[in-house]
Amino acid sequence: MRILAVDDDESMLELIDHSLSISAHHYVATAISAEQALEKIESEEVGFDCFLVDIQMPRVDGIDLTSIIRRIAGCERKPVVMLTAMHEKPYLDMAFRAGATDYITKPFNFRELRSRIFEAGKMCASEVQSIPDSQNSSGFSWVNGELIYDGPVSLSDDGDVKSLLSFVEFENYVQETARAYMRDRTKPRNGGPAAIGLKIACPQSNQTYPRFEPIGPLLSEVVQAANTVFYNALNYLSYRGNGTFLCLLNNHVHESSGSLERELNVCLGSRLNDLEDYGIHVFAGNQVPLRTSLPSAALDILWMAGESVEQKFIAARHAAK
Structure with missing residues (x-):
């Protein structure tokens, strides 16, 4: 090199x-x-x-x-x-x-x-997986209500996604944030950085073909909605595939995941008027505190945030059957 x-x-x-x-x-x-x-x-x-x-x-x-x-x-x-x-x-x-x-x-x-x-x-x-541009919808499909994506795409240059990092960069940022927080002797006993997962899906859909195209602008709108709802609390987020985003908040948000989920969907619906017609919904998992200075433990916390929103989607899909 x-x-x-x-x-x-x-x-x-x-x-x-x-x-x-x-x-x-x-x-x-x-x-x-x-x-x-x-x-x-x-x-x-x-x-x-x-x-x-x-x-x-x-x-x-x-x-x-x-x-x-x-x-x-x-x-x-x-x-x-x-x-x-x-x-x-x-x-x-x-x-x-x-x-x-x-x-x-x-x-x-x-x-x-x-x-x-x-x-x-x-x-x-290798190409970094992130948000597709508005012209790239190939390789995307809805399977049992889940957005499936099987290949890499390039980063969008859209000004609305300035808080977006590739997943490798996001992992590096999270690990260093955890170290910085544990070094900070003035940190509060409660609060501190937290990870949260978001997932866009069609829980009531059994369609195996795309119902909303192109996919790129839809995912970019999710990023914008997260920036709006979390506002100053959002550090960065990253798209990790299958409609799932992981976000790092600089402080634990004092709202339930249900309340945050409602705000995200209201915000997204105001930007995409026909969102409900497509049955598309954004799920928000539980916030997981980033209280570790160990790199491997920080990555475990990201996994827990992703698993939390995934379980929420699975429960909604079962309830819709």
């Missing part, structure tokens, strides 16, 4: 170069500033596969550099891994908002860095 590491600390760049080029057999180019990094990106004929970016740098910081990289042709989906001493969650949020793929806080273990770069490489080599 061809990697560009950007950090104003030259000793850190030497360590990264040694660890990745010698131990992991990557090609590593280095830059001590955002300006130098952009020059190398422009002059590199082959192009880079991955970027390692420090946040705190003079003149142009790593967050602004990430935003610029995302606007460069060919770099829109290349992994950008933040390597930073900034542990505070606002920096984490700004980094992912700018387009970061992963976020590693210093000091870090170089074995972990190599592992995270390997995962970033796998993501770069």
Whole structure:
């Protein structure tokens, strides 16, 4: 993999170069500033596969550099891994908002860095599953009321889905959010980040063919409804297939899942007037607190959030029979 590491600390760049080029057999180019990094990106004929970016740098910081990289042709989906001493969650949020793929806080273990770069490489080599664009409905169907999708699609550039992350990026964000929350000594005893699952389905339908096309705008409307209902509580969400979204809230919402579900469907119905005619419904599962600093446990919490909404859909489908 061809990697560009950007950090104003030259000793850190030497360590990264040694660890990745010698131990992991990557090609590593280095830059001590955002300006130098952009020059190398422009002059590199082959192009880079991955970027390692420090946040705190003079003149142009790593967050602004990430935003610029995302606007460069060919770099829109290349992994950008933040390597930073900034542990505070606002920096984490700004980094992912700018387009970061992963976020590693210093000091870090170089074995972990190599592992995270390997995962970033796998993501770069395959298309990322997310919301389809308005022209892409192939491969979608309704089976026993469930939206079935069997292949990858590209991310939408719609301004309404700014809170949307690919599933790999979303997992990275959730794990780092859990670490940041557990490090925060001022955190409240109650509340804190929570995961919740949403699922769009037709629980009363036995049709095996699409009843609403194209699918892309429908899923984008679900994202917009989530942004409206959760408002400032919503950090990010990700589409994980079969009509299911996982959301991370920055604080537990003091409303029942039933109340949130009603609000989501009212909001979606106001945007899509014929929603009820198609029998389409958005389910909301229970909120699952993100109270762990262990990466594997954070992923277990995401699974529980997804399972909660899945069970709610199954119960509704059985009740409709």
